[in-house]
Amino acid sequence: MVGVATATLVKNSRSTRSTIALKLLMAVTGLVFIGYVLAHMYGNLKAFAGHDSFNEYAEHLRTLGEPLLPYSGLLWVIRVVLLVSLALHVYAAVTLWRRAQTARGGTKYVVKKNKHSSFSSHLMRWGGVTLLLFIVWHLLNFTVGKVNVTGGATNDPFNLMVDSFSVWWLTLIYLVAMFMLGTHLHHGVWSAGQTLGFTNSARQRLVWKRAGLVVAVVVAGGFSLVPLGVLTGVISK
Amino acid sequence: MKLTLKIWRQAGPQAEGGIRTYDVDEISEDMSFLEMLDVLNEQLINDDEEPIVFDHDCREGICGSCDLMINGEAHGPEVTTTCQLHMRSFRDGETITVEPWRAAAFPIIKDLMVDRSAFDRIIARGGFVSVNTGAAPDAHATPVPKENADRAFDVATCIGCGACVAACPNGSASLFLGAKITHLGELPQGQAERDTRVASMVAQHDHEGFGGCTNIGECTSACPKGIPLDVISQLNKDLRTAIRHGH
C-alpha cells in the first residue's frame, strides 16, 4: 500500500485556529458591513429630499452623540470599527482563498460541472477584490480626497455628489460596484447565516437565502437610485 | 452501446499522468459503470496492456470506494455511487471522461485510485463515542426523541466516499465532517465528547490540507446519500460552542 508520509494525528486542537474560526470572523465582520451599508444607503436616499436635507444629514452625522462625544466622534468610532473589520475580513478571505487553491491540488479536472452553486457564490472572491478597489476609490472621491472631476467645488457634499454622477464613467463605475455589492450580499447573507450556525433545517436555509436576495436587492438597488436619479434629472443642483 | 472513454492514466503517485482514449463496444445498458470498466479492462488484458486501476469494493452502494469523476460530475450524472450507476444513463456513441477525485488531501495512488485515508484519520480523532464494552444495554434504555433519531439516522448514511471533496471548488470536507458531527451530536450518547469531538475533528480536517467551506453547495448536489447542507451549519454551530467552552 502506498502510505502518505505525513499521515499524522493532530495533538493539540485549538478551535480558534481553525478554518471555521476564520469563516466566523468573515461572517461577523460581514454582518457589520451589512448593518453599515443599510444605514449608508438610507442616508444617501436623502438626496431625493434636496440639497439642504442631504447636507444637513451629513452634518447631523458629525454632531451625533454630542456633547457626550466630541464633534465627529461617533463618525470616527464607526470608521475605526469599519476599517478594523475590513482588515480582518480581507485577511480571512485571502487566507482561505490561498488555502482553497492548495487544497484543490495541483492538477485541474479536465471536465468539471458545477451543478448547484449560484452565480453570486462564484463571484465572492473577485467580487470582493472589486469591492475593495471601489472602497478605496469611493473614499478618495467623497471622503478623504474629495476629488471633483468636473473641477467644481468639493466642500459641499450634495453638489460634489451631483457633479460626480453627471460624469458618465463615474456613474458606470458606481453602478458596476453596486452590482458586485449585490451579488456579494446575495451569497454573503446566507453564507454568514450558515457559518454562524443559524441554518440547521431546510426551512431556515430557505429563509436565509431569501433574506440574502432581499438585502442584495434593497441595498444595491437603493444605492443605485441616487446616480440614476441624477442621470434622469430627478436630483439636480 | 458503443462508447469512447477518455480515462486518466497515471503509473504511480509521483508519475506524470494524462488522459488516454479507449473505445468499447457491445456495452449493455443494464451494466453498471464499473462493469463497463471491467469489460474495458478485459479488453486491455487481452491486448497485453495494463488494466486501469480503479477503486471498488461492495458494488452495492454502501462502502463508498468507487470514487470516479465522470464527465465532470462525482459518480456521474445520477445521485448515486458509481457502482450503482447504469450505462442507460449515457447515450450510445457518447464520449465519457473519467478522472480520479482531485484534492491535495486525496493523493493519487495509481490511475483512478486515490488514497482517502485522510477521512479515516478524521474519524480517528473523534468520530466515535467512548463506552465501556460489556453486556449490550437494552435497546430502549436510552430514549431518543424521534426527531433527533431521524436526523441522526439520515446523516449517518454518509459512506465516506469523498464525492463532496471532489466536487468542492475549495477542496473542503465540510459535508463529510458535518455529517459525522451531526450524527453523533443528535444522540444522547454523543453528548459527553461533543466539544472535544468537533475541536479535534476540525483540527484534523485542516491538518490534512482540506480547504475551508464557502457554503456554495456543490458538495450536497454531488453526495450520493443526499446529505443536506444544514449539517455544515450544525458543524459551525458546534465549533462555535466549543470555542465558547474554551476548546
Ligand code: HEM
Ligand atoms: C473589500 C474586499 C472584500 C473581499 C475581498 C471580500 C471577500 C469575501 C469572501 C471571499 C467571502 C466568503 C465567501 C463565501 O463564503 O463564499 C466574503 C463573505 C462575506 N462578505 Fe465579503 N469581501 C469584501 C468586502 C465586503 C463588504 C464591503 C461587505 C459588506 C457590504 C462584505 C460582506 C460579506 C458578508 C456578509 C459575507 C458572508 C460571511 C460568510 O461567508 O460567512 N464583504 N467576503
Ligand code: SF4
Ligand atoms: S457527505 Fe456524502 S459525498 Fe461526502 S463523504 Fe459522505 S456520502 Fe460521500
Ligand code: FES
Ligand atoms: S463499490 Fe461500494 S459504494 Fe460503490
